[in-house]
Amino acid sequence: xxxxxxxxxxxxxxxxxxxxxxxxxxxxxxxxxxxxxxxxxxxxxxxxxxxxxxxxxxxxxxxxxxxxxxxxxxxxxxxxxxxxxxxxxxxxxxxxxxxxxxxxxxxxxxxxxxxxxxxxxxxxxxxxxxxxxxxxxxxxxxxxxxxxxxxxxxxxxxxxxxxxxxxxxxxxxxxxxxxxxxxxxxxxxxxxxxxxxxxxxxxxxxxxxxxxxxxxxxxxxxxxxxxxxxxxxxxxxxxxxxxxxxxxxxxxxxxxxxxxxxxxxxxxxxxxxxxxxxxxxxxxxxxxxxxxxxxxxxxxxxxxxxxxxxxxxxxxxxxxxxxxxxxxxxxxxxxxxxxxxxxxxxxxxxxxxxxxxxxxxxxxxxxxxxxxxxxxxxxxxxxxxxxxxxxxxxxxxxxxxxxxxxxxxxxxxxxx
Amino acid sequence: xxxxxxxxxxxxxxxxxxxxxxxxxxxxxxxxxxxxxxxxxxxxxxxxxxxxxxxxxxxxxxxxxxxxxxxxxxxxxxxxxxxxxxxxxxxxxxxxxxxxxxxxxxxxxxxxxxxxxxxxxxxxxxxxxxxxxxxxxxxxxxxxxxxxxxxxxxxxxxxxxxxxxxxxxxxxxxxxxxxxxxxxxxxxxxxxxxxxxxxxxxxxxxxxxxxxxxxxxxxxxxxxxxxxxxxxxxxxxxxxxxxxxxxxxxxxxxxxxxxxxxxxxxxxxxxxxxxxxxx
Numbered sequence: 278x279x280x281x282x283x284x285x286x287x288x289x290x291x292x293x294x295x296x297x298x299x300x301x302x303x304x305x306x307x308x309x310x311x312x313x314x315x316x317x318x319x320x321x322x323x324x325x326x327x328x329x330x331x332x333x334x335x336x337x338x339x340x341x342x343x344x345x346x347x348x349x350x351x352x353x354x355x356x357x358x359x360x361x362x363x364x365x366x367x368x369x370x371x372x373x374x375x376x377x378x379x380x381x382x383x384x385x386x387x388x389x390x391x392x393x394x395x396x397x398x399x400x401x402x403x404x405x406x407x408x409x410x411x412x413x414x415x416x417x418x419x420x421x422x423x424x425x426x427x428x429x430x431x432x433x434x435x436x437x438x439x440x441x442x443x444x445x446x447x448x449x450x451x452x453x454x455x456x457x458x459x460x461x462x463x464x465x466x467x468x469x470x471x472x473x474x475x476x477x478x479x480x481x482x483x484x485x486x487x488x489x490x491x492x493x494x495x496x497x498x499x500x501x502x503x504x505x506x507x508x509x510x511x512x513x514x515x516x517x518x519x520x521x522x523x524x525x526x527x528x529x530x531x532x533x534x535x536x537x538x539x540x541x542x543x544x545x546x547x548x549x550x551x552x553x554x555x556x557x558x559x560x561x562x563x564x565x566x567x568x569x570x571x572x573x574x575x576x577x578x579x580x581x582x583x584x585x586x587x588x589x590x591x592x593x594x595x596x597x598x599x600x601x602x603x604x605x606x607x608x609x610x611x612x613x614x615x616x617x618x619x620x621x622x623x624x625x626x627x628x629x630x631x632x633x634x635x636x637x638x639x640x641x642x643x644x645x646x647x648x649x650x651x652x653x654x655x656x657x658x659x660x661x662x663x664x665x666x667x668x669x670x671x672x673x674x675x676x677x678x679x680x681x682x683x684x685x686x687x688x689x690x691x692x693x
Numbered sequence: 694x695x696x697x698x699x700x701x702x703x704x705x706x707x708x709x710x711x712x713x714x715x716x717x718x719x720x721x722x723x724x725x726x727x728x729x730x731x732x733x734x735x736x737x738x739x740x741x742x743x744x745x746x747x748x749x750x751x752x753x754x755x756x757x758x759x760x761x762x763x764x765x766x767x768x769x770x771x772x773x774x775x776x777x778x779x780x781x782x783x784x785x786x787x788x789x790x791x792x793x794x795x796x797x798x799x800x801x802x803x804x805x806x807x808x809x810x811x812x813x814x815x816x817x818x819x820x821x822x823x824x825x826x827x828x829x830x831x832x833x834x835x836x837x838x839x840x841x842x843x844x845x846x847x848x849x850x851x852x853x854x855x856x857x858x859x860x861x862x863x864x865x866x867x868x869x870x871x872x873x874x875x876x877x878x879x880x881x882x883x884x885x886x887x888x889x890x891x892x893x894x895x896x897x898x899x900x901x902x903x904x905x906x907x908x909x910x911x912x913x914x915x916x917x918x919x920x921x922x923x924x925x926x927x928x929x930x931x932x933x934x935x936x937x938x939x940x941x942x943x944x945x946x947x948x949x950x951x952x953x954x955x956x957x958x959x960x961x962x963x964x965x966x967x968x969x970x971x972x
Contacts, residue, residue: 291787291823293746295848297855438752444743451745458850546742558798560872561742561788561823574764575792576742 285601287594290471292564296451299458300471306378307473311370311480318377322370322481329402330359330369332484336492336653341625346636346645349497352628353517353655362631362658363485363513364395368464370481372399375462382457383407383690385464386450388415388423388443388509389586389633391658392466397431399464407431409452412441415585421662440579443510445590447563467510468593471564475593482516489653490520502649503528506657507636508607509551509587511596513657522604528649531596532640534582535609543572551580553592554600554607567594583612583670584632584663610639615671616670618642619660632657632666696734696817696865698949699780700735700899704961705733705922707866707901708929708954709784711754712737712771713763715937719946720758721775723933726947728777728953734866735777735962736820736924739768739785746822750927753934765807765904772814780817782844782865787824790832808835816866818842826858833862844868847893849885866899868924871906871915890919909960916964923961929953 282288282304290300310318312558326332334357339350355363372383383400385407387393393409400407409426413435416423426433439445447465454463468475468482486504493501506517508531521527536550548570550556557568562577570578570590582588599605610618618638623629630638634657641654671679672686699705706879708727711899713720727735739762772781793807794800811819822831826845834911836843842865849872851859859867871886886902891898902915903924912923932953936946 289828291828292824292825293822293848294825294846295746295850297825297827297848298852300851438756439742448743448745452748457745558792560799561786561791563745564823569788571788571792573792573797575765575788576759577788675787 281476284475284595284598286559287565287567287598288472288475289566290564291561292451292471293455295455296458302378303405303471304473306374307477310374310377311477316377318374322373322381323374326366326369326484330365331357332682333488334358336489336496338496339473339626340455342641344643344647345625348645348648349651350641351493351497351501351651352654353485353653355485355513356628356630356634356656356659359399359484360391361661362391363482363516364466364658365393365399366484366516367466367478367481367512368392368395369402371462371464372396372403372405375464376403376405378460378462380460381406382461383464384410384450384453384457384461385466386410386443386446387466388412388446388588389584389631390397390415390419390426390601390662391631393433394422394425394429396464396466397426397429408434410436410446410453411432412436412443412446414441415443415446418666419585419662420665431629442585444577444580451563460557467512468515468595469510469563469565469567469591475565475595478512479515479519479595481677483511483519485513485516485655486518486520489517490625493653497651499651500524501651501653502526503530503636503652505530505532505640506655507532507588507633508533508554508592508596509633510591511593513655515593515596517655518605521554522599529605530640531600531605532637533607533609534584534587534636535611536583537612539609541570541578546572546576547576548578548590549581551582551587551589551610552609553590554597555609556593561589565594568592568597570650583615583666584636584677586631586633587636608637608640610643612670613674613676614639614643616667616674617676617678620676620680621630624678628656629660630656632663634658635660694780696782697899699733700866700921704920704965705901706731706954706958706961707734707897707922707924708732709736709738709924709926710929710933711740711758712768713740713758713761714754714930714933715757715765715772716761717763719943721771722776722943722947723950725777726824726951727929727954730951731958732779732954733922734782736782736926737768737772739783739789741786741789744786748927750930750934754930757937762771765789769814771808773815781815781816782820783811783816784820784822785929787821790821804832805835808832808839808841810841812839812841814821816841818844820844820846820868822846826855826862846870847889849889852892852969858903860896861897863898866901866922867896869893869900869902869920871902871904886915887918909956912957912960913964913967914920916961917967923957925957943968961964
C-alpha cells in the first residue's frame with residue numbers, strides 16, 4: 278500500500294470490492310513506474326510531455342495586470358499546453374502508465390470536456406482505444422470539446438443520470454471499470470477518487486509548480502508571496518501548489534466557484550455553488566473520504582457553477598487536508614466576478630481564459646491588496662470552449678466590463 | 694433469528710428491494726409479499742444518491758425512492774413498521790452510515806449512531822458495497838458492540854491476502870458476486886460462480902450468491918453449484934418498476950412479487966435436492 282493513501286483522515290479506498298484488485302495493481306504500478314522510474318517510465322513521460330505536449334510552458338509577466346493592481350503578476354501558462362489546458366499532464370501520464378501495465382483500453386470521465394479531450398489526445402498519441410463518459414448537461418454546454426474528443430477517435434458515452442454533470446459521469450465510469458478492470462485503465466481526471474489516484478494525479482500535475490518555482494526565481498529573483506489557482510476537484514490546484522507547500526512564506530489560495538449563492542437548498546438537494554472546501558462537510562464519495570457538498574442525511578448535492586469544470590460536489594482529499602491544516606486558504610468567487618475577470622484578462626492581456634481559470638483572476642481582481650508584492654496565477658486552461666456560455670451569460674447580466682453585446686445579438690445571440 | 698440461522702438446513706432465498714420504491718406504503722406491501730413468498734433473509738436497500746456499484750435497474754429504483762422522500766430516518770421507521778418474521782439486512786453506502794447522528798456534519802463517533810439506531814429497529818446486519826475490508830474496521834467494531842453482522846462481497850477478482858482479511862471480518866453470510874460488474878439481471882449465470890464459491894469453500898459462514906439471478910432455474914443451478922443461498926435484486930426491482938410504469942394496483946404488483954419469490958425459493962430447493970447425496 279502506498280504511504281500516501283491517506284492525508285490526515287482524508288483519502289482511503291472506499292470502492293466496490295470488484296475494483297479493489299485493480300486499485301492494488303495500480304498502486305503497485307504507481308510505486309514502481311512513477312515513484313521509482315522503473316524501466317525509465319518517468320524519462321519517457323517527460324520526453325513525451327515536452328515533445329507532444331509542448332513543455333515547459335512559459336511563466337509570463339502580466340504587464341497590464343501588474344500595472345493595474347500595483348503588484349507583480351505572473352501567469353503560469355498551462356493554457357499553452359497541447360489541448361489548451363493543464364489536463365494533458367495527467368492524461369498523458371496515466372495513459373502511458375496503462376501501457377506500461379499492459380492494459381488495452383482507456384476509459385475516462387469528463388466534466389468541462391478538457392480532461393476528456395486530453396485523454397482522447399493522449400490515447401490517440403499512444404494508440405489506445407478510448408471511451409469518454411460525459412453528462413448530458415455538460416455535452417450541451419461544452420460542444421466544442423465533444424467534437425474534439427470524437428475527432429481524436431474516442432467514443433463519447435452520454436450519461437443521463439441525475440443532473441448529467443461530472444458527478445454522474447464519474448459514477449458511470451466507475452461502473453464501467455468494475456466490469457472491465459482486467460484489461461481497462463480508468464484515467465481519472467482530477468486528484469480525487471480512491472488511493473493511489475489523488476497522489477498519482479498530483480505527481481503528474483506537479484510539473485506545473487516545479488517549473489513555476491524555478492521560473493519565478495529566474496524572472497523575479499525570489500519566491501512569490503502568493504500562488505492562486507482555481508479549484509474544482511483540485512488537479513491544477515495541487516499541481517500549482519505542490520512544490521510550494523514546504524515554502525512557508527508562500528501563501529496558497531484555492532479559488533472555488535461561489536456560483537450564484539453559497540446557500541444550499543436542502544429541499545431540492547441543490548447547492549447553487551461548487552464551494553466544497555469553503556462550505557462542505559466531511560464524508561465519503563467516489564472512493565475517498567473528503568469534503569463534500571451534501572445534505573443533512575449524507576445525500577450528495579447537485580452543485581452549480583457557470584464553469585462546468587468546477588461543477589463538482591467533492592474535492593481532492595489532499596487539498597481538503599491542506600485547507601484543514603491551514604496551509605492552503607480556501608476562498609471563492611461568484612459567477613459574476615468570474616465573468617468580469619474573464620473579460621478583464623481577455624481585454625488587458627490578450628489571453629482568453631477558461632471560465633474555471635477566470636475564478637482565480639476574479640480573486641486577484643477583488644483581493645490583490647492582500648496578496649503581497651508578487652503573485653503567480655495558474656492559467657489552467659484557455660477559454661475557446663466557453664465562448665458560447667460566456668456570450669449567453671454576459672447577455673443575461675449587466676457587467677460594466679462587458680463588450681457591447683449588440684453585435685452578438687445581430688449575428689444570432691449565443692449560438693456561434 | 695440470526696442471519697446465520699436463517700440459512701438453516703435448506704438453501705436460503707435472499708431478496709433485495711430498494712426501500713421507498715416507488716413509495717413508502719407500496720414498498721411496505723412489496724417487502725411483506727417477499728416474506729410471504731418464502732424469503733429467508735431480506736436485504737433492504739437504503740437509497741444513496743451515488744450508487745456506484747449498481748446497474749441501471751437499481752439506480753432507477755433508488756431515484757424513485759429518493760424522489761418519494763426516502764431518508765435514513767424514514768428507512769428506520771419503515772423497518773419498525775414492517776410486519777415480517779425474517780432477519781433484515783440494511784444495504785447502503787458508507788456515507789449514509791457515516792453522516793447519521795445529531796448536529797451538523799458527521800458525528801465524532803460515526804458510524805456508531807447509525808448502527809445503534811439500526812439495532813434498535815431490528816436490523817440484523819449490513820452490506821456496504823463501497824466499504825472494502827481495508828476501511829471496515831470502525832464499522833466492524835460497532836457491529837460487534839451491538840451484536841450485528843457485517844456481510845462482505847467477494848468478487849471474482851478477490852484473491853490472496855484480501856480474501857483472508859475478509860474472512861477475518863465477515864459475519865452473517867458472505868455475498869459471493871457471481872460475475873464482474875454492477876448489479877443487474879442477466880440471461881446467463883456465469884461460470885465464474887464455481888470459482889468464486891471454491892475460494893470461500895472453507896469459510897465458516899453461509900455462502901450466498903448474487904448478481905444476475907432472475908429465474909427459478911438460475912437459482913437451482915447456483916445452489917447445485919454449492920451455494921447456501923441465492924440473492925436476487927434486479928429481477929424483483931424490475932417487477933416493481935414495471936408495475937409503477939403501468940400504473941398497476943399495489944396488490945397486483947405485490948402478488949407478482951410473491952409469485953416470483955415462490956419461483957426462486959422453489960428453484961433453490963430443487964437445486965438442493967439435486968445436490969443431496971441420495972440423488
